[in-house]
Amino acid sequence: MPLRRSQRLTRRHQSPPDVPHVPEGLVPYLPPEIMGLVATHLEKSDLKQTRLVNSVCNALVTPLLFDQVYVSPRTKDLEVFTAITSRPQLAASVKKIIYDVSTFYELSHREYFELMFKEIRSIFYPFRRRSTHFTHPRRLAQLVRATESSSSQSLFDKYGNDAMVRKGFARWEELEEDEHACITMFYPTLCLGMFQLSNLRSVKMDDDVWDRGNRQVGLLIEDAQPILPSELNFTGSPLSRKWGTFHPRPVKPNFLDGLDRDRHLQLIIRALSKTRRRISFFDTGTHAVEGLSPHFFSRYGMEDRFPHQMIYSLWYLETLELQITPRKLHDHLQPQSTSLGFLPNLLSKLSGLKRLALIFTSTENMDLRQRHLLRDYDEPCYSYKDVFPRNVAWPRLFQFYIAGLAISGPDLYRLAFHQMPNLGRLWLSHIDLLQWRWEGFLSMLRLKPRWEVLGLQGIFRHRGGQWWPCHPDDEGEEMEKLDEYLSYITYGGQHPGLPVGPHDSTWESIIPEWFT
Numbered sequence: 001m002p003l004r005r006s007q008r009l010t011r012r013h014q015s016p017p018d019v020p021h022v023p024e025g026l027v028p029y030l031p032p033e034i035m036g037l038v039a040t041h042l043e044k045s046d047l048k049q050t051r052l053v054n055s056v057c058n059a060l061v062t063p064l065l066f067d068q069v070y071v072s073p074r075t076k077d078l079e080v081f082t083a084i085t086s087r088p089q090l091a092a093s094v095k096k097i098i099y100d101v102s103t104f105y106e107l108s109h110r111e112y113f114e115l116m117f118k119e120i121r122s123i124f125y126p127f128r129r130r131s132t133h134f135t136h137p138r139r140l141a142q143l144v145r146a147t148e149s150s151s152s153q154s155l156f157d158k159y160g161n162d163a164m165v166r167k168g169f170a171r172w173e174e175l176e177e178d179e180h181a182c183i184t185m186f187y188p189t190l191c192l193g194m195f196q197l198s199n200l201r202s203v204k205m206d207d208d209v210w211d212r213g214n215r216q217v218g219l220l221i222e223d224a225q226p227i228l229p230s231e232l233n234f235t236g237s238p239l240s241r242k243w244g245t246f247h248p249r250p251v252k253p254n255f256l257d258g259l260d261r262d263r264h265l266q267l268i269i270r271a272l273s274k275t276r277r278r279i280s281f282f283d284t285g286t287h288a289v290e291g292l293s294p295h296f297f298s299r300y301g302m303e304d305r306f307p308h309q310m311i312y313s314l315w316y317l318e319t320l321e322l323q324i325t326p327r328k329l330h331d332h333l334q335p336q337s338t339s340l341g342f343l344p345n346l347l348s349k350l351s352g353l354k355r356l357a358l359i360f361t362s363t364e365n366m367d368l369r370q371r372h373l374l375r376d377y378d379e380p381c382y383s384y385k386d387v388f389p390r391n392v393a394w395p396r397l398f399q400f401y402i403a404g405l406a407i408s409g410p411d412l413y414r415l416a417f418h419q420m421p422n423l424g425r426l427w428l429s430h431i432d433l434l435q436w437r438w439e440g441f442l443s444m445l446r447l448k449p450r451w452e453v454l455g456l457q458g459i460f461r462h463r464g465g466q467w468w469p470c471h472p473d474d475e476g477e478e479m480e481k482l483d484e485y486l487s488y489i490t491y492g493g494q495h496p497g498l499p500v501g502p503h504d505s506t507w508e509s510i511i512p513e514w515f516t
Contacts (some may be wrong), residue, residue, distance in 0.1 A: 409436025440514030
């Protein structure tokens with residue numbers, strides 16, 4: 001029954017209800033959607049505390065806190081992985097597996113000290129530059145100062161038997177033995193856990209888990225934060241977070257010691273196939289110094305079982321990042337395979353890809369330096385037919401990064417325009433153009449109506465020699481010249497490869513030698 005006019009006026013003039021008092025230190029009520037947005041900006045340590053507030057906060061924060069899980073053939077990481085995957089609420093939150101492929105290898109006491117010596121020097125180098133002073137244990141402070149002017153050999157006799165060094169070396173040996181002992185139980189434990197990860201969407205093979213903390217120490221030192229680096233708490237695997245800052249970290253996988261990257265990949269693919277997980281992102285470690293060996297693909301034929309397991313596991317991929325490099329054996333490269341086996345067949349099946357990164361040269365991870373210092377182009381290159389199927393298209397592919405490929409101009413044009421018709425982001429690095437000249441191919445890129453991102457990096461060759469966008473002796477100007485080419489492709493104007501004059505951007509069509 002509607003209220004009378006007098007009742008409505010009376011209610012209108014009443015004072016508003018009292019706002020409930022919120023005790024100091026507590027937040028007022030917020031809708032779950034707002035609290036979820038706030039939680040996305042919290043650090044991991046804050047998320048752990050937020051889970052303890054109440055059941056609502058626990059439900060909101062848990063998917064963010066356990067969205068990724070680390071795994072490795074080590075007891076500590078396997079225990080945490082099992083603890084998470086055995087709880088349905090936590091397992092449902094996991095969307096990404098980070099597979100730590102670094103390894104503890106056999107070291108002598110002296111070798112361990114030499115690695116520790118290098119670790120300390122790399123961490124405290126910014127201290128010396130900025131003359132920043134921190135409070136350290138006396139013995140450690142003496143060792144830090146000694147590393148500035150002495151060699152590791154001369155310091156071993158004095159500091160090699162310190163408690164800190166002995167404790168770290170004992171821990172290294174313990175983890176080396178633990179790693180070898182866990183290899184046999186690693187695969188069944190991995191499969192058992194992955195069976196519970198119904199929302200798994202991403203897998204990354206990472207050998208940089210232990211180095212991130214070291215870089216974070218360097219950033220904090222550069223910012224002159226008055227804290228001791230050994231007290232920092234880094235993100236990463238459960239084992240790496242508790243690792244001593246000044247102690248050596250496990251190295252990238254070496255094919256002579258324990259599991260190499262190829263065997264790691266084989267394990268994770270077999271586990272994905274067995275547990276029938278459908279992932280959309282897969283990265284074999286494209287920022288590593290050494291990637292997969294070429295033999296990994298060439299030793300299998302399509303009649304073997306493993307290629308079909310890999311195709312089945314990666315069928316729904318949207319993002320693939322793959323690096324293949326030759327292995328070094330006593331400073332010499334192993335014989336290069338003539339082909340990459342089933343890789344073209346694998347790529348032909350991944351028609352739903354949106355992002356693809358293929359790296360076929362270790363030069364990609366060398367320190368940046370001027371190209372005039374890298375005249376000898378002896379990096380291995382694969383040809384277009386070794387990598388790509390010719391009559392297959394990727395209609396959804398929008399982002400493409402390729403490094404270390406030998407390809408003709410017409411095939412590169414075909415790849416970028418016809419096999420990848422919706423390509424909008426393109427990075428080219430260390431490419432050997434077998435036909436055409438780079439000036440001609442870059443002018444052809446203007447036929448694409450809109451590029452969102454274009455990148456040219458590393459060394460480029462054409463006609464059997466190195467391509468110099470400017471004169472080889474013009475030190476420091478090469479990157480500027482490449483930027484001019486990128487600007488020309490995007491906005492038009494004067495072609496950087498043409499002499500300065502009143503010519504417009506269509507004048508390159510009368511340079512036939514660019515396309516021979």
